[in-house]
Amino acid sequence: MSFGFKTSWLAVPDAGPEEVADALDLQHRQCIDWETGIELAYQQGVFVARPVPEWTLAHGRIHLSHETDATRPDFPDWLLALAARIGDFQYFATDRIGEYHAWAKVESGELTRAYCYIGMSGDVPLRLGEPTAIERELGVGLVGCEEIRQDWGDAEWDAWHDAMPTEHQVMRIAADWSVCPPLIEDGSVTALGIHGFPPGVEPGPEF
Secondary structure, eight states, X not given: OOOBTBEEXXXXXXXXXXXXXXXXXXXXXXXXXXXXXXXXXXXXXXXXXXEETTEEEEEOSSSTTTTOOTTSTTHHHHHHHHHHHHOSEEEEEEETTTTEEEEEEEETTEEEEEEEEETTTTEEEEEESOOOHHHHHHTOSSOOGGGOOTTOOHHHHHHHHHTSOOHHHHHHHHHHHSOOGGGSOGGGOOSOEEEEEOTTOOOOTTO
């Protein structure tokens, strides 16, 4: 099983799994195989691995950014603090139940792009930087709540909702920027990864 849907992850180009695990300050570490690590990270903790030569991925449904998330004002600070430790990276998150979709890119110590949409509340709590070429091609990430007008009719509202992202479009953005995790063939990953827990999080009884 690969990952990507109903979870969050980092894509890091120039740091190996141990460096990323160190940057996340993961505790209770164990080295495990790709499929086991993915399954565990959907339940608890964070799994860090390098499934393709160019990219290290850190995946965690609950604990990747457990102290903040893309809906909170301190989320950009968390991204920049992490970038100071591992350099350039990208962040992605998606959850179809609440229609929570987010992506961000840090380059040369700057948060060049970040976007988050929550369909359940119809909110765009994060919108920084200019849309990238793939976002423009897909027609998502281009507008936020600032464009909403009180006199809109059904056509305007329909157009606004059509410009909001889906989980599949998050995967398209990930594929263009770096790597799309669901496209990784599990059998092709032979190197072990690192599973661990961020500070303040203890393994559950089933771990």
